[in-house]
Amino acid sequence: MRLLVVNVNTTESMTKSIGEQAAAVASPGTEIVALTPDFGPESCEGNYESYLAAIAVMEKVRAYPEPFDAVIQAGYGEHGREGLQELLDVPVVDITEAAASTAQFLGHKYSVVTTLDRAVPLIEDRLKLAGLTDRLASVRASGLGVLDLERDPDAAVAAIVEQAAAAVEQDHAEVICLGCGGMAGLTEQVVARTGVPVVDGVAAAVTIAESLVRLGLKTSKVRTYAPPRPKQFKAWPPAN
């Protein structure tokens, strides 16, 4: 099967990293196609960028010329999943929700550790809409921007590990979700410090997408995610 794993920002190195994470856990026979949007911000760290990325991801997926079996939206706490679900019959898996769903099988409560403090409300809102907050202990921020994860990995590790430990010790989290597409490499260190299972959203999403495909399950089309009605669009998609 072929899974499209779509980065939400336009930083190619991050797409590459996400694609490698996905490929590392994919089953034999699963082809991972990592895509970068054609337009939008170099990183998503707020609502404006996230809304723009949502559209850029949708357009990228719509333009993909080959058949595929599922799509993974590889941004943490981002907008847009519902739009992709309307456009496609195949399953769409958001990594925020994939990580939380997976975490709930492993411990009584889970926390998310993300980068910037301003991303916390976005993640909380995504999880609220997804109905996944009852067992959410906390969303904590390390205070680092998305691209800092690539620029200064050591500081990133230290700051994230500290927040993960606080989530376990103060908020009673029993599982940690790493709340950023670029955090996957940090899993080992967080496990070592906290002793709790650490879920990477991209990896979780790959297994969930594969599972849905294997079970023959597709997006429900009876109401919320019915295909868009035929209509006129003005000046869209963009010419550039």
Place this chain on the structure above:
Amino acid sequence: MRLLVVNVNTTESMTKSIGEQAAAVASPGTEIVALTPDFGPESCEGNYESYLAAIAVMEKVRAYPEPFDAVIQAGYGEHGREGLQELLDVPVVDITEAAASTAQFLGHKYSVVTTLDRAVPLIEDRLKLAGLTDRLASVRASGLGVLDLERDPDAAVAAIVEQAAAAVEQDHAEVICLGCGGMAGLTEQVVARTGVPVVDGVAAAVTIAESLVRLGLKTSKVRTYAPPRPKQFKAWPPAN
């Protein structure tokens, strides 16, 4: 003061209608500027269209060349308000939330009557994120598309009145919010049939925006709606 009232779709006649509704309730001294996005769908009836409209609204507002005091996003159950709040210091008022907030001052529970059934979950999700569902009795759909409201007003009236009456009689709503930018003219008929107050989102939003401006209140910038961080955007905004 100057209020930007931004239609979410690209149908100019609807922009005109929304602008007239807004002007009809604006205080003396308030200038209403009704804007139509430069790109996007002719109507918003689902998530894909709504996400696209969110971006189109933001770009339109960003490009507006004159000073203004507040922005009203004149689409019911649409995405994007949080993005506008990041981009602007002035208040941003979503008509879905404006109607609900207003309704809560008038009765113990309120319902929303909207057009298509598929819009119901979008409205529910918007109200959930806004923290306005505790006193929500129901969101009901008349089964008509947005543009049907202009094409066959008589059928629209009949269908909406029927759902409003059901909301009052079966769901115990004590106030009705008309859940569509183009429904404003129907208020009188719904009041006549149900005997309950009927809130039009555009009108409610105008008074709330004016109030926030008069009180000197602006969007909080300390966390969720802080301005976007400086960064590179690829191929955006679109050239067309």
Place this chain on the structure above:
Amino acid sequence: MRLLVVNVNTTESMTKSIGEQAAAVASPGTEIVALTPDFGPESCEGNYESYLAAIAVMEKVRAYPEPFDAVIQAGYGEHGREGLQELLDVPVVDITEAAASTAQFLGHKYSVVTTLDRAVPLIEDRLKLAGLTDRLASVRASGLGVLDLERDPDAAVAAIVEQAAAAVEQDHAEVICLGCGGMAGLTEQVVARTGVPVVDGVAAAVTIAESLVRLGLKTSKVRTYAPPRPKQFKAWPPAN
């Protein structure tokens, strides 16, 4: 239009102050009539006093001899709004709910800072009944009594500013509501310290009441706030 702004306690100086706050934000053409109950406590700092004040406010409004367009109940976290809504057709606006509704347009979460710790549960309960707690970060108390605000304003400012800052820094509030009818003068200091918008309940209530009147909206009479049924009252209203 004429707005009745009813103090909940019998301290005339506080009524005067409330009336001035209201007048300061009222539109041209709005007449503010500040009323003091004929009986009841000199300040409301608990349930017994608040229940008594609720009745005293209702009797005062019932006895008002001239027409009026809306009523503002100018006590924070007090009982009684639902009773006024039964007695009147015109809108009734509680300042606790007015402040919270207004705050929700400005930030992702809001906190209330009030006077005595024992008032916190009353405010929480009022907001719970009003369906306005989903985005409530916290209710914090400065530890000062209502009348201390008049007696020692400097200490009041310091204590309130401290709690407001804690609400922003520890509870992630993005907006502060000043939770006491007599706190209005402190807005400036709290803004200076925290950098977040500060909402005064009386001012917010005036703009909301004016808006409802302008929109021609009145209290729903179909169920919860239907007029009292005709019946015998024993020894009421009191002779004194």
Place this chain on the structure above:
Amino acid sequence: MRLLVVNVNTTESMTKSIGEQAAAVASPGTEIVALTPDFGPESCEGNYESYLAAIAVMEKVRAYPEPFDAVIQAGYGEHGREGLQELLDVPVVDITEAAASTAQFLGHKYSVVTTLDRAVPLIEDRLKLAGLTDRLASVRASGLGVLDLERDPDAAVAAIVEQAAAAVEQDHAEVICLGCGGMAGLTEQVVARTGVPVVDGVAAAVTIAESLVRLGLKTSKVRTYAPPRPKQFKAWPPAN
């Protein structure tokens, strides 16, 4: 021990009936003192009347000249319990909460059947503040006024039994609370029709009050229900 059972309205025959219900279940050695407020409405069927009754009940209890061990507020869905708790050290038991607490020991979900439809939101709000709605299946109204229960008992029985049956069959209630101080005599008929346990609030409250007294438990005074602070009251209590 001595229990004050306070009617919320000024209809002496209803006080007598409530007192008899209470005495019928009281333990040997428990003295039931049934009190009627000195002022207020002949029945409580809405917020205005309920707020007035709240104060009338408090004044009656304050004026009671002998020692007592607990107070039962014998009105369904009425205001005021929190005020009594401030005024007294001894336990205060509201019959709405007593019935619901008792019902939760008997079945997975419970419903309340009350008189007028307009009382439904009052009861819902009382149960919401009491934290007793998670297992509430529904509050249903028979459409009869409080005094109809005395005037036309046969019709009252029929209407209440019908709603109780609907609560069990449609709302999945497994226990019924009779939501009116005057409904106690109807228990037998409702049991016969529905086959589920039926809880009478007055009876439940008597056993709970007795239990609290026997366990030596009193109202907590550390915060919400601390005694009122010493202060001036204007023209209160009333002279009549």
Place this chain on the structure above:
Amino acid sequence: MRLLVVNVNTTESMTKSIGEQAAAVASPGTEIVALTPDFGPESCEGNYESYLAAIAVMEKVRAYPEPFDAVIQAGYGEHGREGLQELLDVPVVDITEAAASTAQFLGHKYSVVTTLDRAVPLIEDRLKLAGLTDRLASVRASGLGVLDLERDPDAAVAAIVEQAAAAVEQDHAEVICLGCGGMAGLTEQVVARTGVPVVDGVAAAVTIAESLVRLGLKTSKVRTYAPPRPKQFKAWPPAN
């Protein structure tokens, strides 16, 4: 009347202690029969043990040869109450729920103080299923095992008192429930330190069970707690 008070573990000394607590508050004419399961763990400190105890308690009660009027399950945060309710017509009272229900009559919020930290989620889950978490301030653990309460009572007192004080001061609890069958003797010390009412679950359960019996109320049999359907059991009950 005869009440069965069933310990959840197989430690006879704890059964004796529980029986004495129960007898100390039982009404004249109430016979307390304290039972120890025939199999299972010496203490319940986790889910495996609690599930096993649930079955052991049920089998012990099923085998009891004499008539009885109600059953008290005397373990804090344990599984099994719903099973007993299916097996019996008489009321079944769980001490976790009895304590919480009682606490809610005494203060605005309550906390539970228990032994091991790992028991906290069990208690939280029990209260969640019972619909008793809206007014729950916190569940706190003293860090001591169940049997430590017998082995080193002084340390137990100190640790529990410390957590109770923290619940009042930090979590705003106004009532404390002692969350362990063996904690009853500590009530006095906790009251002395915190000044709030302290509820012992066994004592509360005895009065509730007696009340239900006096009121003639039994477990509802219409749905959730209907008797088990007739069927084959393999190798059960155990031969030993």
Place this chain on the structure above:
Amino acid sequence: MRLLVVNVNTTESMTKSIGEQAAAVASPGTEIVALTPDFGPESCEGNYESYLAAIAVMEKVRAYPEPFDAVIQAGYGEHGREGLQELLDVPVVDITEAAASTAQFLGHKYSVVTTLDRAVPLIEDRLKLAGLTDRLASVRASGLGVLDLERDPDAAVAAIVEQAAAAVEQDHAEVICLGCGGMAGLTEQVVARTGVPVVDGVAAAVTIAESLVRLGLKTSKVRTYAPPRPKQFKAWPPAN
């Protein structure tokens, strides 16, 4: 990898059927071992039976002599998952939760269709504890017992299809979970009637268990699911 799939009842034919369902979706290289408890009821249709089954499942898994990688508890709405999680390091997947988690990736709301009406509250409670009720539209019962599914498959199909259709049309479910271990064969008919995705719990659980194993994730041991403390057990496990 080896997955233990444990039936909750002692009916071997149902174990066989469950094992076949599991094997049908297992990846190449996954060995499915279907186990039947050594004691307990022939079917689980209530709390008593479910509690007994919980223990029987745990004992069966404890006694399994070979290594294994994950356990699937193949009963719908049953007790016991938390106990298994304490006993094991490997992941434990409950089919109720597996189905719900999977459904949430496919539609905005989901419903569960089960057999007996009395099972509905058990399923609701399981989903409540699992934090999976926010997007639950309804739990509906076909009115058939567990073993009827084997005895009269045609009637089972008809009754289940009818409830599934009602869930979609009346409750706005967009996905159906078949809420019984023995319902798997009915998927096709329900899909044909409703047009929505249908999730079988056993199949969903197999893919989730495989995913957790592939990702190297195990049950968190820091708090709720820490191993049982060493202690004495009386007369357990049973000799028979």
